[in-house]
Amino acid sequence: MQNAYTAKAYSAASETSPLAADTIPRRNPTDRDVQIEILFCGICHSDLHQVRDEWRDAMPTVYPCVPGHEIVGRVTKVGSAVTKYKPGDLVAVGCLVDSDQTCPNCREGLEQFCPNFTLTYNSPDKHLGGVTYGGYSDSIVVDERFVLRVPANLDLAGSAPLLCAGITTYSPMRHWGVTKGQKVGVVGLGGLGHMGVKFAHALGAHVVVFTTSPGKTEDALRLGADEVVVSRDADEMMTHAASFDFILDTVSANHDINAYLSLLRRDGNLTLVGAPEKPLAVSAFSLIMGRRTLSGSPIGGIAETQEMLDFCGKHDITADVEVIPIQKVNEAYERLLKSDVKYRFSIDMASLKSA
Ligand SMILES: NC(=O)c1ccc[n+]([C@@H]2O[C@H](COP(=O)([O-])OP(=O)(O)OC[C@H]3O[C@@H](n4cnc5c(N)ncnc54)[C@H](OP(=O)(O)O)[C@@H]3O)[C@@H](O)[C@H]2O)c1
Ligand SMILES: [Zn+2]
């Protein structure tokens, strides 16, 4: 392809294949594009869901699939019309790389709801055809409007997960008005959950973590929780009945959501950000009693993502990461399934040079 160059990447060839070294085309930067050398990319549980085609009903995976939407890197080249960035800048890219810019959602800066958005991977690629390829790669080319700035005081490996785990937990807390003095629950202490704890704590809430892993209790307290409940203990759960203003559910697998709905106070809200493969069963009475609401929330818009990054810069917030070489990615996926990650894998993309 004349308008493209070859980049190194890790891709999955099918829903049952492990990720393996590959090469992919990337477009040469157009006028408005920024070319980025990827330094770190976080591993989101959504990468695993999509590599294994677990979301086939909502968004089937097209193979080969190059996942990764928690990207930080350095600008290597910019198009002639780019004004915000220059070579050498430290930048970030999250889950979105384009949108139509004209629909009511885009006009409000809520590109995550644009009917014509382009996701960082597994979306139709308007430039090269086929689908977009994500951040498990040595470089990426992105329209400058979807490129974000990383505050200079933040560690880069720990900043990558802010681009999905960070914004996905920050956005619903802002939307539902989490504030000082409220009682906030976070269900599941993984990548998203541990960011949720940090944000709820920074916003001044009383934070209660619900975990299935008793061994995470001390970490939860260190991360900013005021209380930790091992959710398999029904009696302990009941001591919190009808008391929460807001609960953020980050669980990636099937679980009993009614047990959490019943912990909301009157008019309280539970927001689902976890996206399990199979539908969850909701008892009507869990909602009717107490006029509670159940909602969901996807990532966040570009302006809010920058706001979140700046909030992290101000409060010195990054993810707790285990940095791994790309060669360990398949092992990392197996550990994710066992809830064995403290609390996000961040791939050091320098390792791809030798792949
Ligand atoms: N809405 C969005 O825009 C958005 C964005 C990113 C990710 N997601 C989704 O959010 C979910 C979480 O992602 P993540 O990257 O944070 O995953 P993760 O790091 O694997 O964390 C998930 C946590 O859920 C808990 N968990 C796992 N299996 C469970 C089970 N069977 N029963 C109860 N709890 C269980 C575990 O916490 P404990 O050990 O503490 O119990 C685990 O650490 C995924 O489904 C992902 O696709 C959604
Ligand atoms: Zn994600």
Ligand SMILES: [Zn+2]
């Ligand atoms: Zn739009």
